[in-house]
Amino acid sequence: MDFTVYNTLTRQKEVFKPIKAGQAGIYTCGPTVYHYAHIGNMRSYIAEDGLVRALLFHGWKVKRVMNITDVGHLTSDADSGEDKMELGARREGKSAWDVAKFYTEAFFRDYKALNCLMPDVVCPATEYIEEMIALLAALEKKGFTYRISDGIYFDTSKLPDYGKLAGKSHIEGIREGARVEANAQKRHPADFALWKFSAPEEKRQMEWASPWGTGFPGWHMECSAMAMKHLGETIDIHCGGEDHVAIHHTNEIAQSEGATGKTFANYWMHVRFLVTGDAGKMSKSAGGFLTTAMLPEKGYDPLAYRYYCLLTHYRKQLEFSWEALEAAARGLDGLRALAAKVREEAGAPAPAAHREAGYFKAFSGALCDDLNLPSALAVLWETLKDHSVPAPQRLAFALAADEVMALDLFKAQARAALPAELAALVSEREAARKAKDFKRSDELRKALADKGVLIKDTPAGTTWELARG
């Protein structure tokens, strides 16, 4: 079956044809590590992980590269808003390097908690300054650059199809200074910095010598340099958030194609934002936001958030609400319970998933249709409940499907022991119930419920679970 993806460049779904048969080279814009990544950031990585897993599911090989932006944004507080952790880190005398290290580690903790597969290559921008300087030199040689007081800039008028990703009318409509102060020395509003000079009176923590002067690379340089270094001058799929279309990716294309004269990326996949009803998009600068690490504190498995993301197509804006997250968490619980029941019924899975079965093709077809994970998830639900399919086949299918969904459908849920005091109440209630003192046992059940312990009486005895929240 052909694998199709929506390509932002052509604004339509296209059959994915890789440069090397059966192998996909994917570049992902990674996090900027001067603060925590919030769950909105993670939506993109979950969607991209879905892409990687869907390709692997269909037998493709995948080479995925992710950058870490650890340079260029650490000079002023204004860039980072009032991030308490960073301010705290500074108070403790940490360097910009330490801050980057700290948040990189935090990012991958979250990333793994959401069951995202590690990229094959993770590249911090600060380790590729040489490559960026070489790229700039190539652009200079071809006449795409000019120098003004604060840096070396890219002359967008020199590239005939500049802005093709976002659309010409969009580029022409850009009003510089609408939200950021205009730079009067720039020749065209869309021109952007390739190399910024350190201010004479300032000693930056992160700065490098270059043929043009001491300073640091422009924000778009890293992705161009690293993507081409690891995946070649033309890559298969370039991923990122929707916000990057008009500026960051547009400029990556300008730099890369200006330097090589070749197509930079054949397919551009953009994930739309997670937004919150009242505050709009979840933003790093807008203050309070939710991180993956905060989910367990609220009583949620991080994978409940993954499930939540899987419920909505990646090209549709996703609105966050606690009510919807709660519904997702319950849905995931239900799916796991269903999977456990299928496993019990089946004993052992069939030797292999039945790839010719209708449900399997429906599942695969949904993935191949521009990564329609919500549809694929519906197929999974329906199939697991379908008793006309032999249980071992259902189990084999669930195992295979979870390689894509990555929801830990069969992982035994570890749970904390109940505090002794509450455990005593549970035993006391069970004793009262056995003695048919229902009044007392119901009182105790109520008391336990008030403390968040839900009682279940099964033929095998009394069990409990913790209420969420």
Add this chain to the structure above:
RNA sequence: GGUGCGGUGGCCAAGUGGUAAGGCGAGAGUCUGCAAAACUCUUAUUCGUGGGUUCGAUUCCCACCCGCACCUCCA
């Protein structure tokens, strides 16, 4: 101001020119001392509004209303 996207049952949400997946919730039943859990069944003649094209539109076209995102580092 420019660009783009979306409005589907109480909530989240997929989808198609031929009569609305799935999940959550809710209701009924089985089970239970009663519950919970589990199981079974039910839950949109209808897809923002008004026109148009068509044998037929939620799906195509036009207008309007509403919401959102991007144009700044941001996923």
